[in-house]
Amino acid sequence: xxxxxxxxxxxxxxxxxxxxxxxxxxxxxxxxSLCHATFMGIGAYTATLAALKLGIPFAVxxxxxxxxxxxxxxxxxxxxxxxxxxxxxxxxxxxxxxxxNILLNLEITGGPMGLxxxxxxxxxxxxxxxxxxxxxxxxxxxxSRVGKSFIAIREDxxxxxxxxxxxxxxxxxxxxxxxxxxxxxGGLYAFFFRYINPNNxxxxxxxxxxxxxxxxxxxNTYGALLGAAIITVLPEFLRSVSPVIAQYRMVFYGILLVxxxxxxxxxxxxxxxxxxxxxxxx
Amino acid sequence: MTLLEGxxxxxxxxxxxxxxxxxxxINKGEILGLIGPNGAGKTTLFNLLTGVYSPSRGSIYFKExxxxxxxxxxxxxxxxxxxxxxxxxxxxxxxxxxxxxGQHCRTRTGVFGAIFRPPAxxxxxxxxxxxxxxxxxxxxxxxxxxxxxxNLPYGKQRKLEMARALATEPELILLDEPAAGMxxxxxxxxxxxxxxxxxxxxxxxxxxxxxxxxxGICQRIVVLDYGKKIADGTPEEVKNDENxxxxxxxxxxxxxxx
Ligand SMILES: Nc1ncnc2c1ncn2[C@@H]1O[C@H](COP(=O)(O)OP(=O)(O)OP(=O)(O)O)[C@@H](O)[C@H]1O
Ligand SMILES: [Mg+2]
Numbered sequence: 001x002x003x004x005x006x007x008x009x010x011x012x013x014x015x016x017x018x019x020x021x022x023x024x025x026x027x028x029x030x031x032x033s034l035c036h037a038t039f040m041g042i043g044a045y046t047a048t049l050a051a052l053k054l055g056i057p058f059a060v061x062x063x064x065x066x067x068x069x070x071x072x073x074x075x076x077x078x079x080x081x082x083x084x085x086x087x088x089x090x091x092x093x094x095x096x097x098x099x100x101n102i103l104l105n106l107e108i109t110g111g112p113m114g115l116x117x118x119x120x121x122x123x124x125x126x127x128x129x130x131x132x133x134x135x136x137x138x139x140x141x142x143x144s145r146v147g148k149s150f151i152a153i154r155e156d157x158x159x160x161x162x163x164x165x166x167x168x169x170x171x172x173x174x175x176x177x178x179x180x181x182x183x184x185x186g187g188l189y190a191f192f193f194r195y196i197n198p199n200n201x202x203x204x205x206x207x208x209x210x211x212x213x214x215x216x217x218x219x220n221t222y223g224a225l226l227g228a229a230i231i232t233v234l235p236e237f238l239r240s241v242s243p244v245i246a247q248y249r250m251v252f253y254g255i256l257l258v259x260x261x262x263x264x265x266x267x268x269x270x271x272x273x274x275x276x277x278x279x280x281x282x
Numbered sequence: 283m284t285l286l287e288g289x290x291x292x293x294x295x296x297x298x299x300x301x302x303x304x305x306x307x308i309n310k311g312e313i314l315g316l317i318g319p320n321g322a323g324k325t326t327l328f329n330l331l332t333g334v335y336s337p338s339r340g341s342i343y344f345k346e347x348x349x350x351x352x353x354x355x356x357x358x359x360x361x362x363x364x365x366x367x368x369x370x371x372x373x374x375x376x377x378x379x380x381x382x383x384g385q386h387c388r389t390r391t392g393v394f395g396a397i398f399r400p401p402a403x404x405x406x407x408x409x410x411x412x413x414x415x416x417x418x419x420x421x422x423x424x425x426x427x428x429x430x431x432x433n434l435p436y437g438k439q440r441k442l443e444m445a446r447a448l449a450t451e452p453e454l455i456l457l458d459e460p461a462a463g464m465x466x467x468x469x470x471x472x473x474x475x476x477x478x479x480x481x482x483x484x485x486x487x488x489x490x491x492x493x494x495x496x497x498g499i500c501q502r503i504v505v506l507d508y509g510k511k512i513a514d515g516t517p518e519e520v521k522n523d524e525n526x527x528x529x530x531x532x533x534x535x536x537x538x539x540x
Contacts, residue, residue, distance in 0.1 A: 137397045144396030144403075145382075145389055145410075148375070152383045155372035162332065162366075164358035164387025164450055177393065219374075 006124050010192060012232040013127035014185050017134050019212040019228035020221050021181030024138060026210070027218035028147065029174040030154030031081065032089040035096035036182050036209045039069040041103065041201025043183025044190040048115050049108065051191075058121045062187040069183025070176045072099075077175035081168060096203055103198040114197025115190075122192035130188060134181055138221055141177070150174050154219075204250060211253040214260050217267025226268060285310040285454055285485050286331065286362075291340035293326050293509075300326040302509040303340070308454065313476065313486040315500035315517075317493075319533035322506040324489045325367055328456050331487075332364050333357045344454075359387045363452035365443040367459045367489070373432030377423060380431050380442055381414040384449025414449060421445045421475060437468040444475070454485045461492050473499055497521070505529070 022036045047065030050056040056064065080091040103109045110116075141147045149170050152160040161167050190196045208231065216227025231253075238245045260267065286308045293301040301323045308314050316324050329335045331342060333354040342350045349357055372380050389410060395403040418424045421441045426434060431442060440460055447455055457476070461469045473495055480486050480499075490496045496503060497517045505513040505520060507529040513520050520526055 140399065141393060141396045144407075145386065145391040146393055146396050148379055148383055149386060151375060152372050152386075155374055156370045158334065158354070159366065159370040159372065160383070161354040162358060162364055163383050163446065164355050165383075166353075166355050173393070 008233060008236055010122070010124045010127050012229050013124070013131045014188050014192070015209070015212060015228040015232045016131050016225050017181055017185040017188070018209045019216065019224040020135060020138055021178045021185070022209050023213045023216075023218065023221060023224040024141075024150070024181075025174050025178035027213055027220065027224065028142065028154060029150040029171060031171055031174065032085065033092045033175070033178070034089050034203070034206050034210070035076075035092040035099075036178070037201045037203070037205035038096040038099045039073060039179040039182035040186035040189065040205070041099065041196075041198065042072050042179075043069040043186030044196050044201065045103065045109055045115070045186075046183070047187030048118050048190045048196060052115070052118065053108075058119075058191060062184060062191070065187035065190075066180045066183035069186065070180035073176040073179025074172065077172040081171040081175060093203070096206060100198050100202055103201075110197070112197065114195060114200075116195050118190055118194040118196070120191065120194050122188045127188055127192070130184060134184070135221060135225070138181075142221070146170075146173070151219075207250075207253060207257075211256055214257055214267060217269040220267065220269045223267050223269030283310045284308070285345065287343045288327070288331065289341050289343075291327065291330055291342070292338050293323070293330060293335060294338045299509050301330070301337075301506075304506070304509070304511045306504055306511065306514075308485060308487055309502075310453075310485055311480075311483065312501050313480050313488060313499055315496040315503040316487060316489045316506065317491070317496055317503060317520075318506035319529060321508075323509040324506055325458055326509075327506070328364060328458055328487075328489070331357075331456065332362060355387065358450050358452075361451070361453035362456065363447035363450045363454075364456040365440070365447050365458055365460060367462070369436075369439050369443060371431040371439060371442055371446070373430065375431055376427065377418065377429050377431055377434065377442055378411070378414055378427040381417050381445050381449045382410055384417075384446040385410050385413060385451075388451055417445050417448055420448070420478075422471070437464045440464065440472075441475070444479075448479065448484075452484065454487065455479065456487045456489075458489045459491060460488070461490060461495055469495060 018036060018040060022033065025031050025033050043065035046068040047061040050061040050064045051058055076095045080088055083091055104112050149160065149165050152163065152165060153167050153170060157167055212227035212231045213224045215230060216225065217223030235249050284307045288304060288306045291301055291304045304327065316327065318324055330337050333352050337350055341348055344360055344362060349360065372383060389406055391403050391406055415424065415427065418427055421444055423438060423441055423445060426438060434442060444460060461472050464472060469492065476486060476499060488500065500517060502515065503517055503520045504511060505526050512525040512529060513523045
């Protein structure tokens with residue numbers, strides 16, 4: 001295969017992991033998170049530093065990246081997941097900005113220059129092996145007691161609590177799992193592009209991931225997968241048609257999000273109502 | 283034996299006293315009715331007993347243990363379940379899954395168990411599913427098991443609320459207007475069902491506007507009016523209580539004036 005297509009295919013795989021994991025948090029559990037790319041960044045930086053500075057084997061470094069993203073997910077999840085809806089979204093947005101500024105200013109992360117000279121270990125096979133493992137484990141989780149509790153929280157938090165679900169803990173768990181997978185995607189990204197800087201993992205990237213999930217259908221893993229594929233491939237296609245259009249990618253995402261919310265809020269494959277009506281007390 | 287006791291319960295919302303120094307006790311094994319005009323504070327009392335709100339004043343003992351500072355999920359684990367007046371099912375989930383969720387607090391599977399599915403997890407899943415089907419059978423919803431909860435007709439949704447509450451294996455079950463919106467046939471079935479639940483040894487606290495229903499199955503009735511307890515006795519006593527007549531007559535007159 002032409003290396004250009006292999007590259008698109010690889011990036012698609014990384015974006016699939018990002019989309020299906022955000023879908024766990026936002027689609028299944030109903031918690032709007034705007035810092036998914038931040039967790040990806042934490043994974044990317046951790047994996048890279050572990051490999052470059054500590055000489056840790058790449059496979060282990062990838063997992064370390066995922067674990068460290070999960071740890072941050074926990075640290076930010078505990079105080080913020082008590083917040084509802086809009087407040088949670090704003091808190092995650094704030095966290096993303098803070099992390100970006102930290103990455104921009106730390107010496108060890110290379111500041112705005114980022115980290116260079118990362119060896120290329122990721123290839124299309126490694127990525128799709130990870131995609132398979134991620135989707136397999138996600139499906140298992142969603143069919144279990146744990147996944148059903150996530151959906152119950154989205155459907156009606158008070159009723160979920162009345163069923164004996166410790167909703168605070170399960171929301172944090174969803175957040176931590178989502179961050180773990182995003183961290184893994186971040187490590188794959190770093191070992192594929194061989195150069196990372198804080199702007200790769202900013203608010204724009206978080207919105208891009210959210211667009212994938214909304215396009216495919218909140219609350220549907222394969223919808224998120226499809227959304228990731230479309231949003232990765234479409235700009236490349238547009239670039240080949242007209243480079244000017246490709247420059248307006250972010251405008252395109254914006255229009256896409258608004259249009260989906262108006263005409264098909266459940267996404268291409270989703271059946272679920274998006275963004276639950278906010279329940280009032282019993 | 284007293285199963286649950288609320289002492290001096292007071293709940294203030296902003297300037298509104300929704301409950302005012304209410305004393306209430308529930309004996310093990312009884313069906314206790316809770317009645318009163320609209321806005322009397324019945325649902326608020328449920329919300330206090332189940333930990334949705336913490337009372338402004340007073341205390342709550344369940345099996346002699348103070349529970350007023352516990353979270354709703356902790357109270358459910360202790361053995362108090364409830365249904366909601368304004369039905370709160372997990373609408374996008376199947377009827378069966380709604381009941382399976384009810385068993386959440388009696389099961390253990392975590393993330394690793396879910397991913398690797400060792401025999402213990404498979405067994406648990408099988409048990410939970412069988413139990414859920416049994417409960418659906420019991421309330422008469424077995425045929426609807428695969429449907430989405432939100433697609434059920436109103437009367438069946440109320441039954442599913444009950445099934446889900448039963449799945450938490452409660453000792454005490456609180457029913458908030460379970461017959462609201464049901465036709466006479468459904469109401470009769472419901473009376474039978476509540477009786478059966480009670481025969482299984484479960485204690486029932488029932489809010490209901492349907493007087494025939496309340497008078498028919500409750501051994502004792504507590505009446506609230508404007509947040510105060512105005513009567514507590516057998517259906518016979520309550521029916522002839524002067525304060526109760528006044529409260530209901532007053533409410534009826536208010537309606538007519540409007
Ligand atoms: N969360 C709340 N915030 C403010 N006021 C509340 C709240 N919950 C209940 N109230 C008020 O408390 C009073 C009692 O309400 P409650 O729902 O307990 O009445 P009820 O006896 O259940 O009435 P109904 O028969 O209509 O269900 C009402 O005036 C109600 O408006
Ligand atoms: Mg009420």
